Amino acid sequence: MNGQTFHSVTLDPAKCTGCTTCIRYCPTEAIRVRKGRAIIMDERCIDCGECIRACPHNAKKAVSDPLAAMERFNIRVAIPAPTLYGQFDEKFTIDRILSALKGLGFDQVLEVAWAAELVSNAGALSVDQRQCKGPMISSACPAVVKLIQVRFPSLIENLMPIQSPMEVAARLIKERFYPGRADVGVFFISPCAGKVTVSRYPQGVKTSAVDGVIGIKDIYVPLRNTLPGTVELPLAHASGRGIAWAHIDGESDAVGNPAGISVSGIADVISVLEALENGKMANVAFIEALACPAGCVGGPLTVENPYIARARLRARERRVVSRGHRQPPVAADDLELGWEEPVQAREALRLHPDMLKAMIMMEEMEVIHASLPGLDCGSCGAPTCKAFAEDVARGHVVITDCIFKLRENVRKLAEQLIDMERIQPPGLDKD
Amino acid sequence: MKLHFDVPGDDLSLAGKASSELKKALGRLGIDPVTIKRTAVAMYEAEINMVIHAHGGSADAEIGPAGIDIRLQDSGPGIPDLDMAMQEGYSTAPEAARELGFGAGMGLPNMKRNADDLRIESTVGVGTTVTIRITLPGSTTKAP
Ligand SMILES: Nc1ncnc2c1ncn2[C@@H]1O[C@H](COP(=O)(O)OP(=O)(O)OP(=O)(O)O)[C@@H](O)[C@H]1O
Ligand code: SF4
Ligand code: SF4
Ligand SMILES: [Mg+2]
Numbered sequence: 001m002n003g004q005t006f007h008s009v010t011l012d013p014a015k016c017t018g019c020t021t022c023i024r025y026c027p028t029e030a031i032r033v034r035k036g037r038a039i040i041m042d043e044r045c046i047d048c049g050e051c052i053r054a055c056p057h058n059a060k061k062a063v064s065d066p067l068a069a070m071e072r073f074n075i076r077v078a079i080p081a082p083t084l085y086g087q088f089d090e091k092f093t094i095d096r097i098l099s100a101l102k103g104l105g106f107d108q109v110l111e112v113a114w115a116a117e118l119v120s121n122a123g124a125l126s127v128d129q130r131q132c133k134g135p136m137i138s139s140a141c142p143a144v145v146k147l148i149q150v151r152f153p154s155l156i157e158n159l160m161p162i163q164s165p166m167e168v169a170a171r172l173i174k175e176r177f178y179p180g181r182a183d184v185g186v187f188f189i190s191p192c193a194g195k196v197t198v199s200r201y202p203q204g205v206k207t208s209a210v211d212g213v214i215g216i217k218d219i220y221v222p223l224r225n226t227l228p229g230t231v232e233l234p235l236a237h238a239s240g241r242g243i244a245w246a247h248i249d250g251e252s253d254a255v256g257n258p259a260g261i262s263v264s265g266i267a268d269v270i271s272v273l274e275a276l277e278n279g280k281m282a283n284v285a286f287i288e289a290l291a292c293p294a295g296c297v298g299g300p301l302t303v304e305n306p307y308i309a310r311a312r313l314r315a316r317e318r319r320v321v322s323r324g325h326r327q328p329p330v331a332a333d334d335l336e337l338g339w340e341e342p343v344q345a346r347e348a349l350r351l352h353p354d355m356l357k358a359m360i361m362m363e364e365m366e367v368i369h370a371s372l373p374g375l376d377c378g379s380c381g382a383p384t385c386k387a388f389a390e391d392v393a394r395g396h397v398v399i400t401d402c403i404f405k406l407r408e409n410v411r412k413l414a415e416q417l418i419d420m421e422r423i424q425p426p427g428l429d430k431d
Numbered sequence: 432m433k434l435h436f437d438v439p440g441d442d443l444s445l446a447g448k449a450s451s452e453l454k455k456a457l458g459r460l461g462i463d464p465v466t467i468k469r470t471a472v473a474m475y476e477a478e479i480n481m482v483i484h485a486h487g488g489s490a491d492a493e494i495g496p497a498g499i500d501i502r503l504q505d506s507g508p509g510i511p512d513l514d515m516a517m518q519e520g521y522s523t524a525p526e527a528a529r530e531l532g533f534g535a536g537m538g539l540p541n542m543k544r545n546a547d548d549l550r551i552e553s554t555v556g557v558g559t560t561v562t563i564r565i566t567l568p569g570s571t572t573k574a575p
Contacts, residue, residue, distance in 0.1 A: 151458070153458075153464040154468035156464070278476075279472035279545075347461060349459055351460065351461075358461055
């Protein structure tokens with residue numbers, strides 16, 4: 001969506017020292033340091049969380065809803081991401097984790113992992129029937145979808161037009177369990193900052209069925225404390241196939257296309273998308289791309305180390321290959337899972353809506369860039385000299401915000417002063 | 432507006448940087464995604480060829496309201512038989528490049544498919560110059 005103003009990743013101005021560490025890590029060059037504080041350009045931010053990981057002062061955070069947000073609703077439903085199961089030791093069964101979650105004040109719990117199995121089936125079909133040139137790219141990771149909207153608009157046609165497991169789980173609650181009721185609140189228990197944003201500005205659907213997003217880290221302690229004394233209810237329905245969506249390779253295995261590849265971590269995702277845009281990967285049918293390291297287990301709202309979480313999840317997956325003996329929680333085979341509307345390119349990097357004006361600005365940008373030292377030192381607050389040149393051309397900053405340019409100007413000024421000093425006023429000229 | 436890129440030779444890990452930069456520039460100008468993709472494919476293949484077959488060279492792009500003109504110049508070995516080189520599957524890529532997935536002999540045919548005009552001038556022992564023209568949609572200007 002263009003013109004969006006809210007996104008989850010934000011700055012805590014009290015903690016930011018203006019050290020400029022984060023600006024280099026942002027994949028869309030969305031951060032600048034101005035007046036000693038980092039600011040995020042909303043239209044460019046894809047909520048990948050890289051700046052949260054990079055900041056040495058914990059000044060970047062992902063805003064999510066507090067547990068108390070559920071109090072606005074009569075009926076409260078939690079839909080946990082499978083990543084939640086990886087946060088706890090395997091001695092606690094998934095039934096127990098879900099029961100403890102319910103015990104925090106929810107009337108019902110439905111696993112997003114179970115919805116992920118429905119999405120896997122729809123995904124497999126859409127890969128087989130794809131109309132686009134080249135592979136389908138999973139649209140489950142909101143940061144990857146936004147990365148494509150901002151940096152790779154030519155690949156929008158490759159995005160899988162299927163709703164995310166979170167959205168499907170929330171819709172099942174609203175449409176199948178409580179049809180027609182307005183007092184039902186659905187809360188996603190999330191490892192992911194991007195999901196907070198898409199619950200308000202959705203991708204591919206007109207409005208999201210999710211009412212709030214609660215970070216895993218915000219409920220970790222109360223959950224951990226109640227786990228030992230919780231009475232287990234038979235709440236788990238997902239098989240290993242759905243649970244595996246929490247980490248890299250999970251979705252690929254669930255979709256089951258042998259010509260698939262999976263990639264995680266924003267830098268590697270970008271290089272795969274670059275290769276795809278350059279016409280490589282002709283024989284690939286499906287790309288699972290997750291912005292966080294090792295997949296959702298590496299999300300900024302998690303507690304456990306991503307690789308430990310993944311190992312635990314894989315152990316759980318081996319144990320619950322299938323839960324065929326339990327009835328599915330609800331009939332869902334006839335649910336329409338396709339996108340309701342297309343995802344659009346976000347022209348956040350465009351210099352000017354008029355191409356001729358944009359060309360003039362870019363020429364200016366090139367001239368400025370050529371005059372800069374090329375050290376990418378960051379002291380101007382921009383990630384690279386090129387980005388600084390762009391900011392000058394856009395009129396956001398002045399050239400003397402570069403300390404080298406400032407020094408150059410000061411030297412010129414000093415030379416002029418010396419020259420002026422040599423000139424005698426005409427009245428004192430005794431020649 | 433003009434852009435210049437130096438393409439260092441023999442370092443395959445850096446290959447693709449010039450086409451990536453050009454792509455970013457086209458995005459800043461608001462060029463449509465289909466044209467960006469065509470340009471990316473043609474430029475990338477030409478850039479890689481320069482790295483693999485000709486120890487690098489330089490690339491110059493001129494972007495105007497009618498289209499994008501790219502000129503890639505190298506002082507490599509040259510191409511003895513152009514018609515042969517243009518055929519799908521023809522490749523003299525060394526083993527090291529093949530191990531990285533290059534050398535299918537698809538680069539030149541792909542460039543031809545994506546460019547509105549492709550010209551190659553090559554002299555054995557002197558070098559190769561590749562000119563690619565991409566016309567912007569809505570523009571009626573013909574290739575020179
Ligand atoms: N700049 C160049 N200098 C010298 N020879 C070249 C140059 N570009 C292409 N060639 C020759 O033309 C052949 C065909 O090029 P083409 O790009 O079609 O295939 P390739 O580079 O061998 O493999 P692929 O592009 O599929 O990785 C090359 O193998 C090489 O012999
Ligand atoms: S890394 Fe960025 S957000 Fe963190 S203190 Fe430095 S400038 Fe501020
Ligand atoms: S969340 Fe990602 S895209 Fe947004 S400002 Fe941070 S690093 Fe940049
Ligand atoms: Mg080639």
